[in-house]
Amino acid sequence: MSDTFIIQKSLLCWYRKERRDLPWRRSQDPYAIWVSEIMLQQTQVKTVLPYFDRWMKAFPTVEDLASAPESKVLKLWEGLGYYSRAKNLKKAAGLVRDQYAGRLPSTRKEILALPGIGPYTAGAILSIAFGMRAPVLDGNVKRVLSRLLRLNENGKTSKSEKILWAEAERLLPEEDVGDFNQALMELGAQVCLPQKPQCMICPLKKICQAFLQADVENFPPPKPQPVIQKIEVSAAVLFQNGKVYIQQRVENGLMAGLWEFPGGKIEEGESPEECIVREIREELGPEMEIEEKMTTIRHSYTQFRVTLHVFKGRLLSDNITPTACQSWKWVLPKKLVDYPFPSANVKIIKLLQ
Numbered sequence: 001m002s003d004t005f006i007i008q009k010s011l012l013c014w015y016r017k018e019r020r021d022l023p024w025r026r027s028q029d030p031y032a033i034w035v036s037e038i039m040l041q042q043t044q045v046k047t048v049l050p051y052f053d054r055w056m057k058a059f060p061t062v063e064d065l066a067s068a069p070e071s072k073v074l075k076l077w078e079g080l081g082y083y084s085r086a087k088n089l090k091k092a093a094g095l096v097r098d099q100y101a102g103r104l105p106s107t108r109k110e111i112l113a114l115p116g117i118g119p120y121t122a123g124a125i126l127s128i129a130f131g132m133r134a135p136v137l138d139g140n141v142k143r144v145l146s147r148l149l150r151l152n153e154n155g156k157t158s159k160s161e162k163i164l165w166a167e168a169e170r171l172l173p174e175e176d177v178g179d180f181n182q183a184l185m186e187l188g189a190q191v192c193l194p195q196k197p198q199c200m201i202c203p204l205k206k207i208c209q210a211f212l213q214a215d216v217e218n219f220p221p222p223k224p225q226p227v228i229q230k231i232e233v234s235a236a237v238l239f240q241n242g243k244v245y246i247q248q249r250v251e252n253g254l255m256a257g258l259w260e261f262p263g264g265k266i267e268e269g270e271s272p273e274e275c276i277v278r279e280i281r282e283e284l285g286p287e288m289e290i291e292e293k294m295t296t297i298r299h300s301y302t303q304f305r306v307t308l309h310v311f312k313g314r315l316l317s318d319n320i321t322p323t324a325c326q327s328w329k330w331v332l333p334k335k336l337v338d339y340p341f342p343s344a345n346v347k348i349i350k351l352l353q
Contacts, residue, residue: 006207007148008173008180014203015183018190020045023052025182030104030129031062037124038085038116042302045189051080062102066093074257074340081301081343083255088116106130119165128178135168136181137161140188145171146220147192150209154220229304234276235263236288237312237348244333244352247283247325259339261310261348262324272309283324286317295351299344308344310351 019025022045024036035055039048055076059065065073070090077086092114096104104125105111111122119137126134142155145167153160173180191198199211210216238245238261246259264279266272273290280288290313297308322328331339336349 003207004171007171007204010203010207011183011187012173012176012179015179015186019182019186020190023049023056028129030106030125032056033129034104034117034121034125035089037121038089039080041085041121042082043080047080051076062093062096062104065090066097070257071340075338078340078346079343083258085116087257091115092117104129106132108132108134124181127181131178133172133174133177134181135165135172136185137165137168138185138188140192141168141181141184143194143220144184144188144192147197147210147216148204148208150213150219152219152221154223156223226303230307231304232266232272232307232309233263234266234272234279234309234311235261235345235348236276236280237261237294237310237352238280238288239312239314240318240330242332243330244336245284245328245330246336246339247322247329248327250324250326255342257340259341260345263308264324266309273311276309276311276313280313280315284315284320284322286315286320288313288315295348297344297347299347306344310348 022036024032027033036048036052039052039055058072058076059068068090070087073086073090074083077083080086095114096102100110105114106126106129108122108126111117111125112119117125123134123136126132127136137155142153142164145151145164146153149167151163151167153163155161155164168184171180187202187204191202197216199205199208199216202208202211205211208216210219236245245262247262248259249256251257262280262283263276264283266275270278272293276290277288280286290311292312294310294312297306297310299306299308320328333352336352341349
């Protein structure tokens with residue numbers, strides 16, 4: 001009995017007993033599986049669950065998503081981050097509707113041509129939804145393969161990535177490929193953890209080379225940690241006749257299409273108060289009078305940490321000429337929840353409610 005066969009059989013048996021009951025695993029709908037895979041990119045399952053449920057109720061089919069206003073799509077995505085994922089989902093849904101009659105294509109070439117779908121997502125959809133013999137390679141699978149085969153690879157370089165893809169493909173069974181790929185991912189998420197892996201309950205411990213050599217902690221080799229940039233920002237909640245000013249971010253920038261309160265980065269030697277007065281003058285035209293500091297919000301993104309100083313104020317002139325946005329509005333505070341905002345701004349809205 002080959003090692004490959006043992007790995008396949010052991011992993012599939014374990015998965016069928018221990019797998020988590022997740023909503024996208026109860027469906028064979030390629031669209032639902034596609035949505036779940038996009039949401040799960042760099043996002044934990046527990047975070048995705050309520051978003052997936054709301055999304056599928058709002059957009060149960062490809063056609064529903066393709067015809068939905070982008071603002072509604074972004075609003076339902078609010079808080080998940082990496083908003084380009086939502087934009088690409090909508091764009092791809094339009095292509096699937098127009099070019100494939102609303103049915104997700106089932107060939108690797110066609111599915112990779114859709115916006116937002118790379119090799120990993122393509123492999124997951126093709127294997128899980130269509131039963132095709134296609135490998136997957138996410139962070140969990142890289143870690144499992146590195147330890148299981150005692151490979152000194154972490155996927156950091158293209159050469160390392162290529163080696164791991166080849167091993168993922170080599171281990172694929174002829175049947176039950178979707179379950180096998182999900183089993184690899186599930187093992188990495190539940191047992192073969194980055195820190196303190198649960199080796200004693202692992203179904204592959206008798207064949208895992210790193211475990212047998214007692215050096216699991218050395219695999220995979222560590223990646224260089226990204227430098228976390230710290231940013232200080234000031235923002236203004238401007239009131240006029242009971243309404244609040246908001247503006248929409250430009251289409252070609254970070255978090256494009258989302259709404260926000262005006263403001264910007266604090267320059268060297270500048271106080272938060274000086275910053276917001278300058279930013280409002282530069283962005284809107286008139287001077288601003290600060291009435292009070294409402295709060296300080298700290299929010300973490302993948303590669304930067306933001307400290308947001310929030311000020312309540314009013315403009316000293318009604319004549320504004322916004323220059324740093326694609327659209328702007330004065331809205332009632334209770335209506336702010338209808339617009340998609342970056343996560344840090346959502347905290348301001350909750351304060352206003």
